[in-house]
Amino acid sequence: MDFEPRYTQEQEEFRQEVREWLKDNVSPDISHPADSAKSGPEQYDLRRDLGRRLGSKGWLWATAPEEYGGGGLSLDHAVVLEEEVDSYGLTIPPYYDSGGRLGGASIMVWGSEEQKQEFLPKIFRGEVRTWQLLTEPEAGSDVASVKTRAERNGDEYVINGQKVFVGSDLGCDYMWTLTCTDNEAPRHQNLGWFMIPADLPGITVQPMDLLIAGGESGAGSGVKNTVYFDNVRVPAFNLVGGENEGWKVATTHLELEHGSGGRIGRNWMVDNLFDYCRKTNRRGEPLTKDPDVRDRLIDIYMEAEVARLFNLRNYWMRHSKTNLTYEGPQASYFRKMSGLRMSTAILDILGPSALTHDETWGAGNGHMESHQRSAIVAIHPGGTADIQKVIMARRIGIGREVRERAGALA
Amino acid sequence: MDLALTPEQEMLKSAVRGFIQQEYPKNVLLEMAESGDAVPSEPWQKLVETGWMGILIPQEFGGEGGSFTDAGVMFEELGRGPVPGPHISSSVLSAFAIMAGGSDVQKREWLPAIARGERLLVPAVTEADYSWHPEDVHAVARSNGSGVQVDGVKVYVFDATFATHLLCAVRSENGNDVGLVMVPADSPGVSVRPLEGFGWNLAEVRLENVSVDPSNVLGGSIAGGWSALIQGIGNTIPILCAYQVGACQAVYEMSVEYSRTRVQFGTPIGRFQRVQDHIINLVNQLDAARWTTYETLWKMDAGREATDSIHLAKAVGSTAYHEACNFAHEVHAGVGSMTEYGLTLHTAASRTLYHYLGEPRVHKRLLADTLGL
Ligand SMILES: Cc1cc2nc3c(=O)[nH]c(=O)nc-3n(C[C@H](O)[C@H](O)[C@H](O)COP(=O)(O)OP(=O)(O)OC[C@H]3O[C@@H](n4cnc5c(N)ncnc54)[C@H](O)[C@@H]3O)c2cc1C
Numbered sequence: 001m002d003f004e005p006r007y008t009q010e011q012e013e014f015r016q017e018v019r020e021w022l023k024d025n026v027s028p029d030i031s032h033p034a035d036s037a038k039s040g041p042e043q044y045d046l047r048r049d050l051g052r053r054l055g056s057k058g059w060l061w062a063t064a065p066e067e068y069g070g071g072g073l074s075l076d077h078a079v080v081l082e083e084e085v086d087s088y089g090l091t092i093p094p095y096y097d098s099g100g101r102l103g104g105a106s107i108m109v110w111g112s113e114e115q116k117q118e119f120l121p122k123i124f125r126g127e128v129r130t131w132q133l134l135t136e137p138e139a140g141s142d143v144a145s146v147k148t149r150a151e152r153n154g155d156e157y158v159i160n161g162q163k164v165f166v167g168s169d170l171g172c173d174y175m176w177t178l179t180c181t182d183n184e185a186p187r188h189q190n191l192g193w194f195m196i197p198a199d200l201p202g203i204t205v206q207p208m209d210l211l212i213a214g215g216e217s218g219a220g221s222g223v224k225n226t227v228y229f230d231n232v233r234v235p236a237f238n239l240v241g242g243e244n245e246g247w248k249v250a251t252t253h254l255e256l257e258h259g260s261g262g263r264i265g266r267n268w269m270v271d272n273l274f275d276y277c278r279k280t281n282r283r284g285e286p287l288t289k290d291p292d293v294r295d296r297l298i299d300i301y302m303e304a305e306v307a308r309l310f311n312l313r314n315y316w317m318r319h320s321k322t323n324l325t326y327e328g329p330q331a332s333y334f335r336k337m338s339g340l341r342m343s344t345a346i347l348d349i350l351g352p353s354a355l356t357h358d359e360t361w362g363a364g365n366g367h368m369e370s371h372q373r374s375a376i377v378a379i380h381p382g383g384t385a386d387i388q389k390v391i392m393a394r395r396i397g398i399g400r401e402v403r404e405r406a407g408a409l410a
Numbered sequence: 411m412d413l414a415l416t417p418e419q420e421m422l423k424s425a426v427r428g429f430i431q432q433e434y435p436k437n438v439l440l441e442m443a444e445s446g447d448a449v450p451s452e453p454w455q456k457l458v459e460t461g462w463m464g465i466l467i468p469q470e471f472g473g474e475g476g477s478f479t480d481a482g483v484m485f486e487e488l489g490r491g492p493v494p495g496p497h498i499s500s501s502v503l504s505a506f507a508i509m510a511g512g513s514d515v516q517k518r519e520w521l522p523a524i525a526r527g528e529r530l531l532v533p534a535v536t537e538a539d540y541s542w543h544p545e546d547v548h549a550v551a552r553s554n555g556s557g558v559q560v561d562g563v564k565v566y567v568f569d570a571t572f573a574t575h576l577l578c579a580v581r582s583e584n585g586n587d588v589g590l591v592m593v594p595a596d597s598p599g600v601s602v603r604p605l606e607g608f609g610w611n612l613a614e615v616r617l618e619n620v621s622v623d624p625s626n627v628l629g630g631s632i633a634g635g636w637s638a639l640i641q642g643i644g645n646t647i648p649i650l651c652a653y654q655v656g657a658c659q660a661v662y663e664m665s666v667e668y669s670r671t672r673v674q675f676g677t678p679i680g681r682f683q684r685v686q687d688h689i690i691n692l693v694n695q696l697d698a699a700r701w702t703t704y705e706t707l708w709k710m711d712a713g714r715e716a717t718d719s720i721h722l723a724k725a726v727g728s729t730a731y732h733e734a735c736n737f738a739h740e741v742h743a744g745v746g747s748m749t750e751y752g753l754t755l756h757t758a759a760s761r762t763l764y765h766y767l768g769e770p771r772v773h774k775r776l777l778a779d780t781l782g783l
Contacts, residue, residue: 001412001415001707002412002708002712003413003704003708003709004411005411274781278783294775294783295774297778297783298775298778298781301777301781302726302774305702309698309705312413312701313413316412320412320413322414326693330690330697333694334694389686389690390683390686392686392690392693393680393683393686393689393690396666396689396690396693397666398666398670398680398681398685399681
């Protein structure tokens with residue numbers, strides 16, 4: 001076993017190249033407010049601009065095939081890119097986008113050659129931003145029961161319905177979505193998966209007022225919307241996977257969203273909190289010297305370590321093509337619940353300074369306050385914590401008669 | 411990065427698993443638990459003959475010179491039993507203490523004998539004020555003429571009933587140092603009394619006017635012995651953790667199987683989300699133990715600073731085994747509490763290993779110190 005990423009000579013050379021490039025291309029004006037909902041259009045534009053630059057180098061979706069606008073690079077290169085971009089406090093992409101990781105990955109698996117040529121280069125080059133539209137008022141956890149109707153009419157589908165809790169601030173170029181293409185067909189055989197241009201007539205986006213803060217990297221992402229489809233005419237070409245075949249397409253992005261992708265890296269919130277407790281005195285002593293505080297801090301640390309290792313394991317399993325069963329939803333469940341427990345511990349240790357982002361009285365430049373909110377809301381996206389357990393049980397082979405298999409990732 | 415075992419480790423794993431299935435089936439384990447005779451038994455003799463007890467002992471001292479990960483793979487399989495006997499206590503902890511603090515002569519004398527299972531050297535550390543701190547060691551070693559006289563009462567000593575020799579933590583006559591003395595278990599004045607109840611192979615060891623040869627003082631002097639023990643414990647914890655991982659895995663498999671086959675209200679109980687919760691909690695504990703352990707084993711082999719990982723792995727791993735058994739009892743209800751079913755073998759082991767080499771609370775505190783909090 002070897003838990004450490006090893007860097008080859010080639011990677012180290014690539015790292016130099018990336019470093020040089022980032023120095024010239026990451027704008028010094030990019031900022032990182034504790035609550036990403038607070039950064040406006042200027043920040044978004046800066047980040048989109050960086051995304052396009054990365055995209056034109058093939059560094060936005062480095063491992064995606066070159067013929068579809070990706071970088072055609074190895075995972076080794078992608079790791080280096082992620083690490084270097086991370087040192088700027090940024091992610092790839094540096095803004096909220098559901099195109100490359102989830103939508104694009106699904107099109108890669110299920111799209112026709114023409115569809116790949118049409119959609120993927122725009123996504124992989126960072127020319128477009130894409131939202132994910134699954135949830136509806138009556139279809140949350142039970143996403144297969146979506147009612148948004150897509151009816152064939154000549155070379156087009158006519159779409160009517162409503163999606164909730166979707167997208168971000170500041171609009172998008174494409175929306176990918178799951179609709180009902182057949183009212184009569186049995187469950188899972190009645191769905192259609194569409195890639196929809198956001199500027200089609202009949203689409204209305206209305207922001208929702210939610211508790212959320214940040215959570216998804218980048219400017220203006222702490223915002224979710226209701227999207228209405230009112231007789232929206234979408235070219236039949238944009239149906240991916242075929243009529244009534246939408247569920248199989250969904251299994252790919254649902255699998256990815258349930259944490260199977262894995263990641264390398266640690267939870268900086270723990271470091272921030274340790275730091276804060278070292279520097280903050282109570283009754284003349286740093287908080288870290290209070291036995292109760294130490295105890296809570298260590299509990300947090302231990303959970304963060306376990307979460308890190310679950311993510312690392314999944315990352316390795318995915319990239320070594322080891323069969324995943326329950327591991328994706330396990331990592332997701334653990335991350336969600338330990339995040340919530342961490343927020344309780346933070347409130348307990350810091351007191352009300354964790355409840356305000358006031359410049360004078362809020363702890364940790366507002367990061368603690370934003371964590372208090374985001375930890376609650378993070379339980380739900382991508383399947384609630386309990387739904388992660390439902391999926392785990394199926395994968396373990398106890399939830400259903402037939403053991404469920406993980407969705408196709410390639 | 412590569413989290414897979416090597417082909418050799420995979421072979422070792424299946425060899426040990428096959429051996430355990432063959433030699434330590436449930437009825438044998440239950441009989442051993444009933445009689446307390448894990449060591450004179452045939453399976454133990456065969457286990458010793460495999461040479462696996464010397465897996466961590468260097469080749470120059472008659473062992474196999476395996477890596478921590480090799481040993482982890484092997485002990486994980488023993489944990490599935492759970493196979494009793496002084497494998498961890500003698501061939502890992504005592505062997506490491508000798509490697510850390512023994513003289514060359516002592517290493518040559520003891521390590522090959524431990525590797526061959528001829529000497530079962532079991533550490534006897536804790537006393538009435540149960541702890542793994544040197545302050546709580548009150549047993550004394552006095553010099554009497556040409557020899558050393560040992561007196562004291564060791565309590566909650568894991569595996570003592572199997573010992574041919576006891577590696578006793580003792581205080582020096584002047585009270586300043588705590589070190590280790592190898593005491594033959596059949597010396598006059600030594601008595602070992604099993605502590606009956608829910609413990610797993612726990613015993614009281616009385617040492618009254620016990621005379622030992624000065625060559626049995628580890629490293630030739632009481633001073634320095636304690637740090638050899640601490641070093642030994644640090645090296646042993648990852649192996650103990652691997653044992654706990656195997657144990658959790660067995661408890662998990664047992665519970666999944668039961669929830670698939672036990673039918674109530676006309677459906678397998680695994681269909682009930684309350685039951686699924688128990689299984690999921692169990693597998694989360696199992697995997698937390700597994701990956702904290704594996705990373706620690708890797709750090710040991712790679713020569714990385716591993717102190718934080720060792721404390722993390724013990725705190726997570728011992729909690730995991732304890733909790734895994736609790737969840738398994740929830741899944742099994744009545745059947746789980748029947749001795750003959752086999753779950754209680756693990757339940758009992760999990761409680762004793764919870765404390766062995768320090769309970770989670772202690773290791774959390776040590777982790778906080780290590781992290782500089
Ligand atoms: C911050 C945020 C971002 C989001 N982003 C997006 C997005 O980008 N795109 C998008 O499409 N959606 C998004 N969502 C929606 C999210 O996917 C849903 O909120 C989620 O799937 C749960 O659906 P629901 O809220 O309707 O809850 P419900 O499904 O009504 O669940 C209510 C409760 O019932 C439980 N429950 C439901 N079914 C079961 C079951 N079978 N077994 C046990 N318990 C069950 C749930 O766990 C939960 O506790 C987002 C939500 C949030 C809060």
